[in-house]
Amino acid sequence: MSVTMKREQWLDKSFCAITFGAAFLVLVIIVSIFISLFQESLLAIETFGFFDFVTGTQWDPVREIFGAATTLYGTLVTTLLALIMAVPVAMGIAIFITELCPAFLRPIFGTAIELLAAIPSIIYGMWGLFTFAPLMGEYVEPVLQNIFEPIPIIGHLFTGVPLGIDILTTSIVLSIMIIPFIASIVRDTFTQTPLQLKESAYGIGATRWEVVKDVMIPHAKTGILGSIIIAMGRALGETMAVAFVLGNKHSIATSLFDASATITVTLANEFTEADSDLYLSSLFYLALILLGMNFLLLALAKTFLAHKRNKV
Amino acid sequence: MYTAKKEFKKRQIVNYIALFIACAAAALGLFWLVFILADVVRHGMASLSPELFLNEAVPPGMGGGGLKHAFIGQLLITLVALIIGIPLGVLGGTYLAEYGRNSALGRFISTLSDIMISVPSIVIGTFVYAVFVKPIGHFSGYAGALALAIIMVPVVLRTTEEMILLVPWELREAAFALGAPYYKVILQVVYRGAATGIFTGVLLAIARIAGETAPLLFTSFNNMFLTTNMNESMPSLTVTIYQYAMGPYDDWHTMAWGASFIITMFILVVTVMGRLIIHWKYKN
Numbered sequence: 001m002s003v004t005m006k007r008e009q010w011l012d013k014s015f016c017a018i019t020f021g022a023a024f025l026v027l028v029i030i031v032s033i034f035i036s037l038f039q040e041s042l043l044a045i046e047t048f049g050f051f052d053f054v055t056g057t058q059w060d061p062v063r064e065i066f067g068a069a070t071t072l073y074g075t076l077v078t079t080l081l082a083l084i085m086a087v088p089v090a091m092g093i094a095i096f097i098t099e100l101c102p103a104f105l106r107p108i109f110g111t112a113i114e115l116l117a118a119i120p121s122i123i124y125g126m127w128g129l130f131t132f133a134p135l136m137g138e139y140v141e142p143v144l145q146n147i148f149e150p151i152p153i154i155g156h157l158f159t160g161v162p163l164g165i166d167i168l169t170t171s172i173v174l175s176i177m178i179i180p181f182i183a184s185i186v187r188d189t190f191t192q193t194p195l196q197l198k199e200s201a202y203g204i205g206a207t208r209w210e211v212v213k214d215v216m217i218p219h220a221k222t223g224i225l226g227s228i229i230i231a232m233g234r235a236l237g238e239t240m241a242v243a244f245v246l247g248n249k250h251s252i253a254t255s256l257f258d259a260s261a262t263i264t265v266t267l268a269n270e271f272t273e274a275d276s277d278l279y280l281s282s283l284f285y286l287a288l289i290l291l292g293m294n295f296l297l298l299a300l301a302k303t304f305l306a307h308k309r310n311k312v
Numbered sequence: 313m314y315t316a317k318k319e320f321k322k323r324q325i326v327n328y329i330a331l332f333i334a335c336a337a338a339a340l341g342l343f344w345l346v347f348i349l350a351d352v353v354r355h356g357m358a359s360l361s362p363e364l365f366l367n368e369a370v371p372p373g374m375g376g377g378g379l380k381h382a383f384i385g386q387l388l389i390t391l392v393a394l395i396i397g398i399p400l401g402v403l404g405g406t407y408l409a410e411y412g413r414n415s416a417l418g419r420f421i422s423t424l425s426d427i428m429i430s431v432p433s434i435v436i437g438t439f440v441y442a443v444f445v446k447p448i449g450h451f452s453g454y455a456g457a458l459a460l461a462i463i464m465v466p467v468v469l470r471t472t473e474e475m476i477l478l479v480p481w482e483l484r485e486a487a488f489a490l491g492a493p494y495y496k497v498i499l500q501v502v503y504r505g506a507a508t509g510i511f512t513g514v515l516l517a518i519a520r521i522a523g524e525t526a527p528l529l530f531t532s533f534n535n536m537f538l539t540t541n542m543n544e545s546m547p548s549l550t551v552t553i554y555q556y557a558m559g560p561y562d563d564w565h566t567m568a569w570g571a572s573f574i575i576t577m578f579i580l581v582v583t584v585m586g587r588l589i590i591h592w593k594y595k596n
Contacts, residue, residue, distance in 0.1 A: 008493040015495035019407035022400045023421050026469065029462060030428055033435070036442045092337020100334060111587055113341050118583040119576060120523020122550050123352060126557055126572050130565070131351050176344045183341070207327035230430065237432025239526040240554065264434050264526070271438070271530045287438040291431065298427040306423075 033291065041285035043278055053285060059250040059266075061274075066282035068289060070250045074167075074260035075290075077253075078242065079235040081171035082178060087228060089175070090182035095212055097183075098190040110187070117180035125244030128173045129165075133245050136172075137164025141257060144168075160257040165247045168256040173241050178231035185230070185305075189223030190216050226304035233297045237290065239264035263290045349576070356573020359566040369536040372561040379571055381538040385547040386522075388540065389453055389532055393460035393521060398514055400461070401468025405510075408469070409476035410498055422473060425466035434526035436462050441530045453542035456532025460524060464517040471513025472506070478594070479505040508593045515586040519579045525550035549575055 038045075048056065048066065056067015093113055101109055141162030148158040193216045201211045217224070247259025248269055263286045274280040367378030404421075412418030440459040445451055479502050487497040503510070533545040534555060549571045556568035 008496075012493045012495045015498070016407075016411045019403045019411060022403035023405075023407040023412065023418070023469070025400060026404060026421050026425050026428060026466060029465075030424060032443070033431075033439045036439055037435075040438075040442045089337045089340055092334040093341050095331075095334040096338035100331060101338075107591065109338070109342075111584070112345055114587075115580060115583065116341065116345050118519060118579055119348060120525070120550070120579060122523060122525045122553055123348070123572050123576050126553065126568065127348050127351050129557060130355070130569075176348075179341055179344075207323055209327040209330035210323070212330070233430050237430070237434070239432065239434045240550075243554070244557065264432060267434050267438065268526060268529055271441070272533070284438060284442070287435050291435045294430065294432055294435075295427060298430050302423055302426060 034288075037284055037288040037291060041281050041288050043281035044285040047278060048282075048285075053282075054289075057252060061270075061276075061279050064276060064278050066278070066285075068263070068286055070252055071261050071263045071266050071286060072289070073252050074246070075236055075262040075264070077260070078167060078170050078174055078246070078262060079232055081167070082174035082235045083228065083232060085171060085175035086178045086182060086231065090179045090227075090231075091186060091224075093179065093183040094186035094190055097187050098216075099208060099212060110184070113180050113183055115180075116176065117184075121177065121238060121240040124173055124177060124241035128169065128241060128245040132173065133164035133169050135164070136169045137162050141166075141168065145257070156254060157256050160255045162257045163259075165245055165259055166255075166257045167246070167253060167260050170242055170246045170260075173245055174235050174238060177238060177241060178234050181231045181234055182224075182227045185227035186220060186224055189220035189227075193219045222304045226301045229297050229301035229304065233294050233301070236297070237264060237294055239268050243268050263287070349580075352569075352573055352576050355569035356576075359570035360573065361570075364567065364570045368538050372559070372564055375563060377563065377567070379549065379552060379567055381536065382547045382549045382552040382571065384538060384540070385453065385532070386549040388542060389456045389460065389528070389546060389548055390518070390521060392454065392457035392542065393464065394514075394518065396457065397461035397464040397517070397521075398468060401465045401513075401517070402472050402510060404465070404469040405472025406476060406498060406502075408473040410494070410502065413477075422470070425469050428466040429470070432526075433459075433463055433524055434529075437527035437530055440527070445531060451531065451533035451545035453532045453539075453544070453546035456528045456546060456548065457542070459527035459531045460521040463524060463527060464521050467517040467520055468513050471516065472510050475506040475509025475513065476502055478509065508589060512586045512589050512593075515582050515589075519582040519586070522579055522582075523550060523575055525554055529554075 044053065044066065053066070053068050054072065055069050056065070057069045058065045058067050059070055060066070097106060097110055097113075141164065145158045145162055149155045197215050197219065198211055201215045206214070242262055243265045246262065246265055248261045248265050249259040250261050250266075251258075253260045267283055267287060271280075271283055274283055363376055363378045365378060365383060366380055367376060368381045369379070370377035404425075408418045408422050412421075436459050440455050440462070444455045444458060483501055483505060484497050487501045488494075492500075528548050528551050532548060532551070534547050534551045535545050536547065539546060553568045553571050553575075556564035556571075559565075
């Protein structure tokens, strides 16, 4: 009896150890990603430092001068524009699903929107390059240019030759890709609004929109913020879709119709072509900066979303 | 009285406008989905042919070339990724939901996995390049599989954790009362209860890695011929799509659309299947 007991105990301990090892591996992988990217970028860090690298506007493989400013700029501008376009649409979708959609259609429509997130980014790239960008370049962008270019100040945003392969197209494609992330989290937080709160608002004669605006949105605001940050992380790290439609040009673009480059596109296009140690190291440095930004954003989003969960 | 009525009218109009905008946003979301899918189907159907699956690449312009090499490469890379990724994810998720359910380290790892799910896949690619491709000195199918496995582990781990937590604690207590040790309870009671959920998690993880391109760019790289040797650079559908789409030849573009169609349909079917299983299992 006690022999089998011992054996069982031993088996139980080993199973526990195996599962623990598998879980602990996640921690090991994350730590080693940071360490190895840091090691690989050490040469670039020593050569350019942090501040000079981040503010350097030159990306010149021939003279071996590398600065991240142009790619950082492209990354941040496309992400920001995508967020501006995606947030209102995603909020509208969340409101539609929770408040307006007939109950039997809800799961179907919800799944349809989430399928937008399941489509791989390379498909967005194909569609963007062969279908959407030509449409933008031929029909949409010339019209925008005619309307906005004569206006002072914001007219600058619409200068240049609209080809479709540019910041505007990229931002729209990115916005489509991040809509489902925001919409599904916001929908979840909307449905968690206590019924009593909504009913008491209706009870004093509020319209449906007033309930959404004054009860549900305030109640869901940490969830909304968290979802926006998660979507931002997505957009920052998006590679293939952007590689197809942004044009990979290292410059600070001031028009929506200019080509640009992001960190991810630079990595995708130049990593296998980097012929010197410093070049490769600078690319690793870019990857490290991207990872750092992404990690901070996601950790921030987690605290927002966790905070909300504790409160409910 | 009169102004109150007017005020009410105004609020109602605002209400209708706002709700109309919400409907329009929903229609816009649906519009993009239909637009993209219809486009993939339209181009994809036109390029589907037996040759696409049966032939290997030929020099551009000759015609009759196919993507057999890329299909087989994709299959092999994904298969190895699954062999590495599924056990690690399921076992890790088991620890978080069972042995480590109350430990601070367990919760920390759980949060960390959530963050890791969102780490840009291209960064994983650079990492595998640094620790695998650079030391051995050449691209390798195994490196691509490793990158995909790293991407899928946190996905499988988190769904496994959530699905196991759905198994009622009383079931375990019933088994404990019969004198079963914890590992037997997990293997024979918990896994049985959570099997469908874990399976769904695996399905969704397959859907996730099937379309990944960025992590393969500098790990398994690409080539234009059939190979089953995973220790050298290997073609994959996704990287081939990228290369062909960016190339100047029309028949390359056609084949890229064919491959896009296959991948999209595969991912949509798997994703919808996963959702339906969850719906059936957990709604009733």
